[in-house]
Amino acid sequence: MTGAGTWIAYVGPFRFPWGEPGSRRVFGLAQSMAAAGRDVVVVSGESGPKTPVTVSTAGAGLLRHVGAGERPSADASIVSKAVQMVVRLGERTVRWLDEQPTRPECVVVYGGGAQYMARVGRWCRRNGVALVADVVEWYAPHQMPGGALGPPHLSAKFALRHQYPRCQGIIAISSLLERHYRERGGRVLLVPPTLDVFEVKPGGHAVTTEAGPLNAVYFGTPGRKDLLTTIIRATDAVSRRTPVTLSVYGPTVEQVRDLLDGADLPSSVRVPGRVPQQDVEAIVRNADFSVLVRPSERFTHAGFPTKFVESLACGTPVIANLTSDMGRYLQDGRQGFVCVDHSSTELERVLRRAAMLPRSQHEEMRVAARATAESSFDYRRFAQPVAGFLDSLHGRRYAIDGTTGPAVARTRRSRGDDIT
Structure with a gap:
């Protein structure tokens, strides 16, 4: 459980603190947030730990980790894995957020696709919490199982093109992504991969x-x-x-x-x-x-x-x-x-x-x-930019599920798309 005070939930069905390239990305950015004075709880996809454990005390904030259990177990059946990753993804993360005695300052989402983003987005809107997307890829159809018409690609495509632009903030890993979302009216911060x-x-x-x-x-x-x-x-x-x-x-x-x-x-x-x-x-x-x-x-x-x-x-x-x-x-x-x-x-x-x-x-x-x-690339270099970015989110409107905010309107008016 989290206590009172300003804190951030950094969520997604990734492994943490090791296990995949995204693990390093999340770790570095979470360290920058902690160095900026925020307490950060990384809510990963693993089944444990069941309660937040301290990962780092460097900087002014505290970095902790808890597993929400979004990733299916290795011995689960193919059908069970499909249901969890396609139909129910995000339910356990939202349940964990509901159980906390205080609401986070914002929720940062890494990965998960459209279903995960929709569930977390609805929770943020109901609770008046800022939503930030950490965007690190623009997937090509041949990279995803099933190709252009496969569920993974369709899910990622919907999130990248329609859900992320409606977030109150976006953290982009490259200048191409930064430019793409900034041209659509988004509040964007460029942070490359970082580490200690x-x-x-x-x-x-x-x-x-x-x-x-x-x-x-x-x-x-x-x-x-x-x-x-x-x-x-x-x-x-x-x-x-x-x-x-x-x-x-x-x-x-x-x-x-x-x-x-x-x-x-x-x-x-x-x-x-x-x-x-x-x-x-x-x-x-x-x-x-x-x-x-x-x-x-x-x-x-x-x-x-x-x-x-x-x-x-x-x-x-x-x-x-x-x-x-x-x-x-x-x-x-x-x-x-x-x-x-x-x-x-x-x-x-x-x-x-x-x-x-x-x-x-x-x-x-x-x-x-x-x-x-x-x-x-040291995470400390981005502590101040991250702090300023998080401070700028207060009062910004989050639009999703058919609602229209400034970012959505700009998206519809934009021309010269260099990425879609």
Whole structure:
């Protein structure tokens, strides 16, 4: 139970504090809210803890976590899982909010789709509580199960286009999303992925060709975003004449072979498989470069890769093509190397360049990468902007379920949509 005072409920069917990329997003933003003086309760989708437990006491506010049980259990039947995730999603979160002795200052929603958003939105309207959407994606149909007409895509599409613009505030992960919702009359705050950078131990050395092969690393779940096949094939091509290895953390060997149409793994590629999120830091810190290549499409420009931020925080330079806002933080030859496109040929060129980099310049890149993370992605940097944004929400009208507010009217008048 929460006590009296100003507090924020940060809700969604995500795992917390570990388990998926969204976990890091929520943790970083919640820490900024706590640093801004708010008490924050993260209400995640897991079944526990049953009562809020303290996660962090850093800053002026308190960060706690409770599980609402929105995610179905692993042993639930397919029908039971479908009913919970499609029909009943949001009921348990609303029940938890109703049980609290005081109402939160605002509710921040991360994920869940249209059904979840509708239930939480109705609760906020009934109780006079501000509703904020934390928007981190603009999904393409091929990213979602069932494609364009599948329930997950239709749900996400409705939330992105119709429900989020009616919120009293939006926190956007990229400038593309910020611009999109601001043009529709929304009150928007841009916050990229953040973390406690000063808790991350940076790497203190570089292992280039002067001491052995270039050690590149890929970590994460490629899904429909990351071009892991391109990364593997480029590494294989380069390794035939230049000493370079690639370690792939996240997918299994079988999953990687499927990406390669069943072919065996090249000798230059290692696939240790999935590791706990807590262990990723040490793996990245000990690599020479992390590699991230994505297609230049709307959904890759709307999101922002958390793994990019994590690599810089570890002091590990990044090899990547520029999507989203990465060009603001990755300068060629400074925090890493920039690929001009996402082709295998271009990545081969850059990998050869990285393998020939003198140790002294690699050390300079490590220092620059870490410095960029400290100045741009530490959660403390956003405490004041978050505080001002939350203060600005008081008195703003929330419109949903057919009602019309200023944001809705602006949406209907807007032209030149750059994202829909």
